[in-house]
Amino acid sequence: MLSHKAKYALKALLYLAQQEETHVSRTIEIAEAATIPKKFLEQILLDLKRGHFVGSKQGKFGGYYLLKSKNDITLADIHRLFDGAIALLPCASLNFYERCSDCADESECLLRHGLITIREETLKAMEGITIASLVKK
Amino acid sequence: MLSHKAKYALKALLYLAQQEETHVSRTIEIAEAATIPKKFLEQILLDLKRGHFVGSKQGKFGGYYLLKSKNDITLADIHRLFDGAIALLPCASLNFYERCSDCADESECLLRHGLITIREETLKAMEGITIASLVKK
DNA sequence: ATTAATTCTATAAAATTAGTAGAGTTTAAA
DNA sequence: TTTAAACTCTACTAATTTTATAGAATTAAT
Numbered sequence A, B: 001m002l003s004h005k006a007k008y009a010l011k012a013l014l015y016l017a018q019q020e021e022t023h024v025s026r027t028i029e030i031a032e033a034a035t036i037p038k039k040f041l042e043q044i045l046l047d048l049k050r051g052h053f054v055g056s057k058q059g060k061f062g063g064y065y066l067l068k069s070k071n072d073i074t075l076a077d078i079h080r081l082f083d084g085a086i087a088l089l090p091c092a093s094l095n096f097y098e099r100c101s102d103c104a105d106e107s108e109c110l111l112r113h114g115l116i117t118i119r120e121e122t123l124k125a126m127e128g129i130t131i132a133s134l135v136k137k
Numbered sequence C: 001a002t003t004a005a006t007t008c009t010a011t012a013a014a015a016t017t018a019g020t021a022g023a024g025t026t027t028a029a030a
Numbered sequence D: 001t002t003t004a005a006a007c008t009c010t011a012c013t014a015a016t017t018t019t020a021t022a023g024a025a026t027t028a029a030t
Helices: A004-017 A027-034 A038-050 A075-083 A110-128 A131-135 B004-017 B027-034 B038-050 B075-083 B110-128 B131-135
Strands: A054-057 A063-066 B054-057 B063-066
Touching (some): A004 A075, A004 A131, A004 B110, A027 A063, A038 A075, A110 B131, B004 B027, B004 B075, B027 B063, B075 B110
Antiparallel strands (some): B054 B063
């Protein structure tokens, strides 16, 4: 399941994707349009900025705008940024790999093989969902 | 990601699937073989029993055994039993459906459509992974 | 200088997860 | 019928994560 943070991030990105390219959106404007607690959204937008998905303009008349093309922001990206690994266990993850402490010999683990298959399939599906594809409904 | 409970459940089921059909396995035996805290495993086996995946024999010389065929226990089943919905948000779930409180009109939600697609694809993948397929490596 | 915005750090309440404790019940066998 | 060995059940606890909130600092336009 997605965390609220990831869900809010996606909703904020969808909002930004629907604005004119030149428009910068204030946090409060996004928060009200997408029903997201404003102070929580502040953090989320900063995370998105650090992930180089959005840019910001500071000071009066400042706000946020999409930095990457809406075609290049995928569900997999946002999942990884806010909720971490796509894989079902760390030992089956590419970007968040970690050994299981309860596993004597990883190469012998019956579970891992199946979970790698799952990761490959869900990753492909999640990379197919972009902000652009969501906006197009 | 899978919870430890779900991971332990899968490891326990894999252990049971590798025993002879007539054999009943004691909790302590499974715990030691699969490196699972015994008292934690007790709870997990009871959950698996209530889900009709395993059966038990009480009293001295009692223990657990597979109730369902290893071909009929899927990763999706175990995910649902221990970790709930397969879908990324409750509003996109079949078995754990819930409305989002921050969503004014669900039929208008741009996110939901994409998440239903993802759910369909990952569900298909997860239903393809059975205890039998994992044992066969 | 003032206003309106982002940025940053700290804090807090609630929920979830992971695991432990201990008493109760059931069954086989001596 | 007693004992041993197993499952069953309920409650509890500690740690972690999640979901925020608060407030001061910084930036930029007018």
